[in-house]
Amino acid sequence: MPLASPIHPGQVVWTGENPGILLKEDPDGPFSAIALFFRIYLSPAGRGTVLLLLDSPEQRRQYPDGCNVLLHNNKGLADYLLDSFILKLPAFAALPACESLSLIGIDESYPEGDPRSCYSEIVKAGSLDIRLTWDGLGTPTALELPAELTGGKENELYTLLIESTKPAIQVNGRQLPGNPVERVQADIKTTTAFLYFSETWIRPA
Amino acid sequence: MARVPVNPGTVAWAGDNPGIYLRETPDGPWTGLGIFFRVLYSAYGQGSAMVILGDPGEASGFPNSRNVCLSTNQEMMRYLVDDFVRRFPSFRDQPGLESMTWLDVASHASQGNMTDTWSETMHATGCTAHMRWTELGSPFAVEVGPKDCATGAHDMYSVFMEAQSASITLNGAPLSGQVCERLFFGRKMSTAFMAVSETWVIPAPDEG
Numbered sequence: 001m002p003l004a005s006p007i008h009p010g011q012v013v014w015t016g017e018n019p020g021i022l023l024k025e026d027p028d029g030p031f032s033a034i035a036l037f038f039r040i041y042l043s044p045a046g047r048g049t050v051l052l053l054l055d056s057p058e059q060r061r062q063y064p065d066g067c068n069v070l071l072h073n074n075k076g077l078a079d080y081l082l083d084s085f086i087l088k089l090p091a092f093a094a095l096p097a098c099e100s101l102s103l104i105g106i107d108e109s110y111p112e113g114d115p116r117s118c119y120s121e122i123v124k125a126g127s128l129d130i131r132l133t134w135d136g137l138g139t140p141t142a143l144e145l146p147a148e149l150t151g152g153k154e155n156e157l158y159t160l161l162i163e164s165t166k167p168a169i170q171v172n173g174r175q176l177p178g179n180p181v182e183r184v185q186a187d188i189k190t191t192t193a194f195l196y197f198s199e200t201w202i203r204p205a
Numbered sequence: 206m207a208r209v210p211v212n213p214g215t216v217a218w219a220g221d222n223p224g225i226y227l228r229e230t231p232d233g234p235w236t237g238l239g240i241f242f243r244v245l246y247s248a249y250g251q252g253s254a255m256v257i258l259g260d261p262g263e264a265s266g267f268p269n270s271r272n273v274c275l276s277t278n279q280e281m282m283r284y285l286v287d288d289f290v291r292r293f294p295s296f297r298d299q300p301g302l303e304s305m306t307w308l309d310v311a312s313h314a315s316q317g318n319m320t321d322t323w324s325e326t327m328h329a330t331g332c333t334a335h336m337r338w339t340e341l342g343s344p345f346a347v348e349v350g351p352k353d354c355a356t357g358a359h360d361m362y363s364v365f366m367e368a369q370s371a372s373i374t375l376n377g378a379p380l381s382g383q384v385c386e387r388l389f390f391g392r393k394m395s396t397a398f399m400a401v402s403e404t405w406v407i408p409a410p411d412e413g
Contacts, residue, residue, distance in 0.1 A: 006353050006390045008346035015344070015364045015402040017245070041221075042319050042364070043342055045395055116245045116354050140219070140246055142212035142404045144348065144362065157230045158346065158362040160246065160404045186210035197217040197245045198402040200364050202346050 006188035009205035013155055014043035014085075018199045019121065021132060021167040022192035023178025026043075031057045032178035035132050035169045037121050038081055048074030048157070049109045050081055051123050053130060054097045054124055055176055063102035064127075071125045073106040085201075088152040104128065111175070115140075115162055115195055134195055136166035141188070147204060149186050159199040169190050208348075213409035214360055218247035218285065222363075222403050223323070225336055225371040226295050226396040227382030235261050235295055237380030239336050239373040241325045242285060243315075244278075252278025253313055256290060257325050257334050257373060258301040259380045266306030267332060271375050275327040275334055277310045289405070308332055311386040319366070323399055333376055338397055340369035344381040349409060353390065365389075371397030 017039040025032045034054040040047055055067035063069050072078035083099070085092045108124045113119040118135045145157040171174040181191040212304050222241045227237035238258040244251055244367045247403040259271025267273035276282040286309075308329035317323035354361050373380040384397040 006347050006349040007392060008348060012344040012346055012364055042410065047319060071304070090370040104335060114250055116248075116250065142214070142216055142360070142362065142406050144208060144212065145210050158404070160216060162246070174332070181408070188211055198362065198404045200346055200402050 008202055010156060010202040011205075012042070013201040013203050014040055015200040016040040016042070018159070018196040019049065019132070020194055020196070021134070021164075021166070022167065022180070023176065024181050024192075025178045027181050033057070033142055033169050033176035037132060040077060040081075043077060043080065045077040045080035046074055048072060048077040049106055049123070050074070050078045050085060051106070051130065052101075053171070054095065055171060057095045057097045059098040060096045064101050064103065066097070067128070068097035068101055069128070070101045070103050071106050071123055071128070071130075072103065073109070075103065085152065088154065090151065115197070119195060127172075131150055131168075131170040133168045133170070134162075134164035134193060135168070137195070138163040138165070143186060145175060145186055154203075156202040156204055157199070158202070160197040161190065162195040162197070163190045163191040164195070165178065167192055212326070214406040215409075216246065217288070217359065217405040217407050218244050219404045220244040220246070221401040223325075223336070223338065223399040223401070224397070225338065225368075225373050225374065226385065227380055228385050228396075229382045231385050235279075235299075236382035237261075237373050238295055239380070240290065240296075241332075241336055242282070244281060244285070246340070247281055247284070249284050250278055250280035252276060252281045253327070254278070254282040254285070255325065255334050255336065256286065256296075256302070256303065256305065257375060258296070258299060258382075259373070259375055261299040261301040264300035264304045266304050267308070270301065271286060271380065272305035273308060273332060273334065273375070274305050275308045275310050275329050275332065277313070279298035279307060279309065289356055292354065292358065298300050319399065319401075320347040335374045336371070338368035338371045338399055341399060342367045342369070347390075358407075360408055361403060363400050363403040367395040367397065368397040369395055
């Protein structure tokens, strides 16, 4: 349904970038590794960069025994995103790893590459040197999703989706196992590896 | 635009696009125009750029006049000027836009919290341009179709924040004029604004 006015009557919750990589070793099995990256321009908890990285999503293995970590350069923002966004996604709330996350400060973070072909986010935090890579990038698609088509089913979403068919998560040079699998978003077939740019979550009026 | 979850059009570019438009009198012509681009995706790659028209009515470029485009990716920016800036009502038919000098950026920086203030600074050989937005308001989301879009030709999604005050300087000298009030889809709003997380889409041929 068209908006009555071009100005959305809802309240902007946060806006920024939110690319992710979710890998499986068996298409019918659980996720073997997960990375969800946030570059937030504006939120109730301010600006900043946050990376949820799970190298053993099905286990409660805290760092350094496992690498189930929430890296951040704004702890308030990391807490806010965990409580109000990540754990409201059913797929994440049910993961044992999310019950025992280690919070670690980010020393350095920057993007590399070109979202027309191959794009990376590099995050350095203490002894962790992480590289997320989205290769085999597809054609960008603009999405405007009503709350019922989002994971949390609470807020509306504008975002730019660029799917990746060849992603990788590297931790200190070690590539985490698994491959992306097919998923359906708003009736389009895509993958569990994606760039999301110009992403805005809006609480409906 | 019809609200469908998957826009069938072609994404032209995505990124940030804040602007500052200055006048000396509320009913007078624009005396200073500035618009900044931070592009995360376009068919011509990524980049940042600033168009400053300190003498919009003069058909000459920097340093003879204060009309200049600074960019990190000139191919991308020529596309954005041709297909977007040239169509924006405040820039349309400005002699300064046609005659502005194009400079490659040596360095650039952003500062602020985007809650109260924000600034963008770009340095090129012999030219430093600075745009600063202060007294920022609450963010609100906007989605427009070709009928309401500044280009008259695109679907556009964005987050806007108006700035009650703003300034543009070129090599430390402020451009003349002040921000003023305009009607923005029925809402009174300043002519200085942050516009972030934008996506511009070329509508599909059969899109009504």
